[in-house]
Amino acid sequence: MPRPRSKARSSPKTPASAHAATARGRGNAREARSAARREAILTAALEEFSERGFAATRLDDVAKRAGIAKGTIYLYFRDKESLFQELIRSTLTPLVGTIEALGKADIPVAMLAERIVQLFVHEIFGTKRKDVVRLMISEGRRFPKLAEFYYREVLSHIMTAVRALMTRAAARGEVPEALARFPQLIAAPGVVAIIWNGLFDRFAPLDVEALMRAHVDLLFGPGRAP
């Protein structure tokens, strides 16, 4: 079977570096440029991986999209797999702090619900993180190392934070204690929204914010208790 081909990009070319933000009149220009290059590669890689999946993505296309030559990629990443891992790693790791912060505060459930909706809609679904999560879901099984890293460095921390928060809220009778046992139940509709968006949105568009609001309302809404 002929592999998926990409229509030749004409290329806007590397606006990425240009000048770089460092006013520091030193050798940092190099560093800045280097960081921009790296970023450009990661961005291009995300687009290609998202569109074709890991195995079918050609590094030549990633390079073309980033406006560089293929060999340059190897100056920044050890190999294809390393590039893939770094992409997921760098995008998802920052989420931990955000969610742990959310877990710290004991705010009223109504406000918590709204925060969860906003967090998901604006920090995940509305950003490239959506695509990275999708990638993690799609390809994670073939990268046990990556799944382990993701579980250890990201997911387990989130689970712990959510569990603690829910345990406290349940103790006050504000939420069902099942949510402390199964934090997955809180995240599930978000996961489904991302999958749906990738597979079926063109047949049946999903109003993600409404879905999430309905969801938190079911969990935290009126009449909830153990």
Add this chain to the structure above:
Amino acid sequence: MPRPRSKARSSPKTPASAHAATARGRGNAREARSAARREAILTAALEEFSERGFAATRLDDVAKRAGIAKGTIYLYFRDKESLFQELIRSTLTPLVGTIEALGKADIPVAMLAERIVQLFVHEIFGTKRKDVVRLMISEGRRFPKLAEFYYREVLSHIMTAVRALMTRAAARGEVPEALARFPQLIAAPGVVAIIWNGLFDRFAPLDVEALMRAHVDLLFGPGRAP
């Protein structure tokens, strides 16, 4: 000019046909054998696709696993993609009837909840359908045709049935009407369970039946109403 030939075949192979269920004393033996072959290929393909993903699966390996030669696959399926589609199609299509039947009956919510748990645990999670669903989730995006087929022939029917059922139940005040608007909320934990199982079970095993029970209890349990 004759090509170089290989050493004589050793294995007898093909225990598959043997007798075949057809008492019809005709040439059906052939058909039965053929059907068994086809099935063997599909089974082998599921295992390989599940393990490696579509692009990285080698048809040579599928053949090896099915105990046949690579060329034989092409006697049963047009190409690699066709094999993949047929695999998903044939596995998932039968679910529609099952779920539509469930949607027909207006049984008490407590019983409905139990039915949903059982259906998921025994008809999906406990069977190879789990793997096929995972495949659909992982690879569906790269097969728009397949996603469309799946949506049209499977998902939309399920959605319709569930929506109708939930609408009636909501009218009786037995379930929140949000479930009629977003049937995805009912299925979400099942989807998450399948993904979790593939990615993180070795770090944090998930008790799927307990998860599903907690889930339906949240949705349909005591105190639920619009």
Add this chain to the structure above:
DNA sequence: TATAAATGACTGACCGGTCAGTCAGTATTT
């Protein structure tokens, strides 16, 4: 000019798909 960065032609391995050839089993003839 010296050093670092970037390039892209090249290579070796790999794999989907093909097809000439084989042979177990079935049908036909004697």
Add this chain to the structure above:
DNA sequence: AAATACTGACTGACCGGTCAGTCATTTATA
């Protein structure tokens, strides 16, 4: 029943195309 002819399912070596990764050469920078 035995010999012969026929069939088509099955095989696996091969071909053509692809692509990750390398490295000698060129270009940019300090």
